[in-house]
Amino acid sequence: MNTSALFDLTGKTAIVTGGGNGIGKASCKMLAAFGANVVVSDYKKEAADEVVQEIIKDGGKATAIDCDVTKDEALVRLVDETIKTYRQINILVNNVGGGAAGRESPFQIEVAQFEKIFEMNVFSMWRLCQLVAPHMKKSGYGSIINMSSMASINTSPAISAYASSKAAINHMTKNLAFDYGPDIRINAIGPGAIRTQALQTVLTPEIEKRMLVHTPLARLGQPDDIAGAVLYFAAPISAWVSGQILFVNGGGVQTLD
Numbered sequence: 001m002n003t004s005a006l007f008d009l010t011g012k013t014a015i016v017t018g019g020g021n022g023i024g025k026a027s028c029k030m031l032a033a034f035g036a037n038v039v040v041s042d043y044k045k046e047a048a049d050e051v052v053q054e055i056i057k058d059g060g061k062a063t064a065i066d067c068d069v070t071k072d073e074a075l076v077r078l079v080d081e082t083i084k085t086y087r088q089i090n091i092l093v094n095n096v097g098g099g100a101a102g103r104e105s106p107f108q109i110e111v112a113q114f115e116k117i118f119e120m121n122v123f124s125m126w127r128l129c130q131l132v133a134p135h136m137k138k139s140g141y142g143s144i145i146n147m148s149s150m151a152s153i154n155t156s157p158a159i160s161a162y163a164s165s166k167a168a169i170n171h172m173t174k175n176l177a178f179d180y181g182p183d184i185r186i187n188a189i190g191p192g193a194i195r196t197q198a199l200q201t202v203l204t205p206e207i208e209k210r211m212l213v214h215t216p217l218a219r220l221g222q223p224d225d226i227a228g229a230v231l232y233f234a235a236p237i238s239a240w241v242s243g244q245i246l247f248v249n250g251g252g253v254q255t256l257d
C-alpha cells in the first residue's frame, strides 16, 4: 500500500476563503505542505500576501487573491482567476464565517444584521460551491470543506443568528452531497473554541476556565487542530466520505456563557 499517496495533494489546486488569518491560514499552510497549489483568498489582501510569502519560503506553491465572499462579483472573479492561474480547481475550503460574538439577542440586533450573518456564513458558501462545481467535475477530483461550528448544535443565549447559520451549513452540506456526488465530495468541520483573533475578542480567563471543565483534552484548540481535519477531507484518504460533519473540539463543549 502506498500510504503517502493517501495524503498527497501534488498537482491539486485548493481555494481557501479567509486564508489570511486563523483557521484559514493554518489550512492554507497545511494543504501547501502536502503539495497543493493554494489560492489564499481574503478581503485583507496584505494578510493573504503574507501567507503566500510564508508558503513560498517553506517550498510550497501559492497565490493571493483579494475576495470579499459577500460580493458575488468577487466570488466569480476568484474562480476565474484561479482557473487562469492553475487551470483547475480540486479543493475548496469555505472558511469565512462569523457572527456578533454572543451579542445577538433579538432585543439588540436588527433584521439587517441577522441577514448579514446569513449572507456571509451560508449564501456565500452555497454560491462558491455552485461556481467551483463544474471545474471540479471536469478535473475528476473535487472536495469541498465547509467551516461550521460547535454552535451549530449547542444552545446558548444571544447567539441565535450565528448558531442557526452554522446549523444551516450542516444541513446544506448533507443535502449538497447528493447534488454534487459522485464526482465531488462535500463535508463540514465544526470547530470547538480555537485560539484565533476572532476568539480572543470574546475570551476571558473565567470563560476559558469554564470551557476547560467541559473539555476532556484539557486545552483549547489551535488553528492546526482544524487544519488537520481539513487535510483529511481534502486528501484521497477520505475518498468514500461525503455529507459528514466532523466536530473537532477536544472531545467536549466550549460555550461563551
Ligand SMILES: NC(=O)c1ccc[n+]([C@@H]2O[C@H](COP(=O)([O-])OP(=O)(O)OC[C@H]3O[C@@H](n4cnc5c(N)ncnc54)[C@H](O)[C@@H]3O)[C@@H](O)[C@H]2O)c1
Residues within 6 Å of the ligand: 017, 018, 019, 020, 021, 022, 023, 024, 041, 042, 043, 044, 047, 067, 068, 069, 070, 095, 096, 097, 098, 120, 147, 148, 149, 150, 151, 190, 191, 192, 193, 194, 195, 196, 197, 198, 199
Ligand atoms: N475560532 C473559533 O473558535 C471558531 C469556532 C468555531 C467555528 N469557527 C469558524 O471558523 C472560521 C474561521 O474563523 P477564525 O476564528 O479563523 O476567524 P479569524 O477572524 O481569525 O480569521 C478570519 C479570516 O477571514 C477573513 N474574512 C473575514 N470576513 C471576510 C469576508 N467577508 N471575505 C473574505 N475574507 C474575510 C479575515 O480577514 C481573516 O483573515 C469561521 O467560519 C468561524 O465561524 C471558529
